[in-house]
Amino acid sequence: MTAKNNHINYIELYAKDLETVKTFYTKVFGWTFTDYGPTYTAFSNSGLEGGFETKNDPIVNGALVILYHDDLDSIKRKITDFGGKISIDTFSFPGGKRFQFIDPAGNELAIWSDK
Structure with missing residues (x-):
């Protein structure tokens, strides 16, 4: 799927123990995972990547x-x-860069780009 401007593209969740959460989502929902270092894992086969x-x-x-x-x-x-207010300024990661912001209601979201 091609990423489109202003569309929800990805969702990040937090976990204290990545191995436990990977096992849970693999066994319960059939998701697959790709590790990006010791503190991050991406999932797919979930309907929306994250x-x-x-x-x-x-x-x-x-x-x-x-x-x-x-x-x-x-x-x-x-x-x-x-x-809106920028909560985390632009930073790079494998595959792109992003920043996070707070909307007027207090919700924090992020925007990323591969450009």
């Missing part, structure tokens, strides 16, 4: 919705122009 990140803090509302956009600078400006 991943689990290791988090040792208490997990509260542990889902991060990630949208796609091919021009992070322009969408970041638009977010701040209309009342």
Whole structure:
């Protein structure tokens, strides 16, 4: 599937123990996993691709919705122009880069790009 600007593209969840969560979702739902280092695993065969990140803090509302956009600078400006706040500035990861923001209602989301 081709990523489209402004569409939900990925979802991240948190877990204290990646091996336990991978076993659970594999055995219960048939998801498959690809590890990206010791603190991150991506899942597929779930209807929407996503991943689990290791988090040792208490997990509260542990889902991060990630949208796609091919021009992070322009969408970041638009977010701040209309009342959003950048919570984590742009950073690189294998396959692209992203940033996170807080919408006017207090929800945190992310936007990524492979450009």
